[in-house]
Amino acid sequence: MKGFASFDTVLERLSVGRLWDFPGGVHPAQEKSLSNKEVIKNLPLPEYVYVPIKQHIGIDSELLVTLGDKVLKGQALTASENPYAVPVHASSSGLITAIGEHPAAHPSGLPEMTVTITLDGKDDAIATQGISQYKEASKHDIISAICNAGISGLGGAGFPTHIKSNTIKPVEFLIINGIECEPYISADDRLMREHAWQIRQGIDILHHLIKPKRVIIAIEDNKPEALETMSIACQQQSEYHVVSVPTKYPAGGERQLIQVLTSREVPSDGLPIDIGCVMYNVGTCFAVADAIIEGKALTQRVVTVTGKAIDKPQNVWAKIGTPVSHLLENSAFDVNKQAYPRIIMGGPMMGFTLASAKIPIVKITNCILAPAAKELPSVEDERGCIRCSACADACPVSLLPQQLFWYSKAKDYDVAQEYDLFDCIECGACAYVCPSEIPLVHYYRQAKGDIRAQLHEKEQAEKARIRFEARQQRLESEKQAREEKHRLAAQARTKALNSNGGGAKDKIAAALARAKAKKSAQLQPSEDSVNDGASVNANKEKLSPSETASATKAEAKND
């Protein structure tokens, strides 16, 4: 199969440090040195934390707490029986003062169900119990500990870690992603430099769970210090390979990194596991070690606060739910240095602008970027496409971005899908190089959204059609059954009349006689029954002629 190197080939090349490449890619200015010089700082506690109850791809959970509850750091706020749900935890101690909608850390900025905790400043934690001898523990115990700690991929997608780790398919390569290819961000860099040993512990746990043939720890070559510390931390493990990957955006994309390390391509409708690979971010490994060895839930993460409008760019330990404004205030953010107020959550290539600084840090937030006036100028001067294909040369997925642009803009969505619109990873490399400054990714997002909406509508319409047709069929069959019944009854009556005509007439005569006898009996009633009869008559008089008519009609309808 094309693009599928065998395990031995991959190993051979890894051992001599030869890698593959992915097509396209760009080399934007790194700007990582703004923030990667100093150790990760601890910030004073914020006044409030806003913990959205769903911070991962998966299913919503149920709330375990109510308004006014006192919670401790590490206490679970949600729980669910569903295996795809991941709980969220209080990131510090305090009082729950609101449960409701709050602007979310999402490109749409739409509000999301959020638990607001007013912190008491004590930062008291619940008692924790780790699994000290995890190698003796059952796989199930480790997996549930990872799940209960609320870990979902810290790299960006937020896929529940326990699901990924609970694989039954054989894994050749467990890949640890320390690439951090987005400019400006240095959170993983600092984490690897300062906590290589704990990351290594996390990798050991995942190794024990997944039992891969080899572990590859991939770090971009613009982070020599992290490469060194990780190499030292992993030197006793002969199955671990710390690999230096040439700096190129987006080398840290899951599919791109797998291609660089193994030359294998993840099927467009499949998962890395289909080609024997599983990937975790270094931050996730760190959190896994916390969860298993200490029993600590995921309540904080490293966030880079950077950009030239920040006077003190740095990496900080941010509690999950900390409002972005708190990070900015503690990093000397100077709004006057900006041409207009603009805060980006994530990196300059794939991050999204925030509509409000009250938006909280979530498990996948790795960077808060506040660019100065001339930094990252926003592109407003969209011109016509000159078909130069600079975008196609930059596309890491080998799409034809300019064709996708034409078809997306023209709303010719069928053709856009023929050109594999949904394989676009929205890395932004095309828009980065476009000389006509066309916001290409924006057009693709719109097209994808429209197609999804259409699909949803179509599904709804299809469901409605099926329901309607089923009803029609039911009504039709009922009508037929009724007509059949009437027909049979009529037939029976006719038959009875014809075959036994005299008998029928006798019956009628008998019935008339019975009625006469009854009537004569009523003419000599007792005292009590006179009153009864009167009341019956009175009731009859109350019914006006029109009411009688409508009653008759109703009866007819019922028929």
Next chain:
Amino acid sequence: MTKLQVASSPHHHNQRDTGAVMRLVVYAAIPGIAVQTYMFGYGVLVQLALAVVTAVVTEVVILEIRKKNTERAVKDYSALLCGLLLAISIPPLAPWWIIVIGTFFSIAIVKQLYGGLGFNLFNPAMAGYVMLLISFPVQMTAWLPPVSLTIQNVGIWDTIHTIFTGYTATGFSIAQLQATVDGATMATPLDHIKTALSEGYIISEGLNNKIFNASMGVGWAPVSFAYLIGGLVLIKAKVINWHIPASMIIAAMAVSAVLSIYDMSTHASPWFHLVNGSLIVGAFFIATDPVSASTTNRGRIVFGALIGFWIIVIRTWGGYPDAIAFAVVLMNLAVPLIDYYTKPGTYGHQNKVRNMAKPSPAKKSQQGDK
């Protein structure tokens, strides 16, 4: 805090816009233009000035009529570049109205009528050239020999006089200027060989002329090499990809090699085809026009190779000595088809899970037949 501004990612952008791309192409053409001026006189510069002014004025007027942003369009330098490419393609002493009509046609009809930059089907400069060549064949083929071979020294004043009146200040006509010391009229290298062959001479006899220096046209070959340098700079600066120039030159040389192996006496060598005429400037500056060329890298190889093929075919059997314009315009027509069939393979589509799991419909029907 005041209201935050929201925008779609990416927020990063490299600083090379359309104008910068076009300007780089213009700069890269400077060595070629300089050598061309040195070899063929000031006429090159006068034509250039006429073309650029006509191109920009036409662009502005049409965009005003179309109620579009004119300032932005002028700043993208595309009209200027179009005029430049047409100006270096025509004889330096051609009458002024040739370049004016040609440039107007290129900008107004070929570019703007199709919707402006990015929408034109044909390479504007080359479509303009084809129109001129068909409509005014005499003026369009009246190339003067290189300055080193002429008797008359045509100064700048004479040049301007000739372009605007048809005669030099001292009253010589273009036909007179074309004459050499021995009185024979001189043509371009390609013209000369074509004529020689039609008169029954063989290639080696045709090359035995003072306009050739070991099969390289005097004056012409240095111009080609100067454009080659500019072209290589463009590739190095990633303004153009190597695919079109490389495939075009290789294909032209391959086709001419086959022909010359077949019959060396009547078919010129690949080297002759490379250094004479406008193969090199065409390969690097003309066929690489992004708007009208193929947009996939595999497609560009096909596009370039077929242009190279047509160039040799037209040079050998066609009615015109050179063929860049015809070949380019012809292949512009084929671009949508080429693009359609040269889509790159998207990541992860060779090994779709669905393909692996389910038998293909064809297989199914076979099973059904059993």
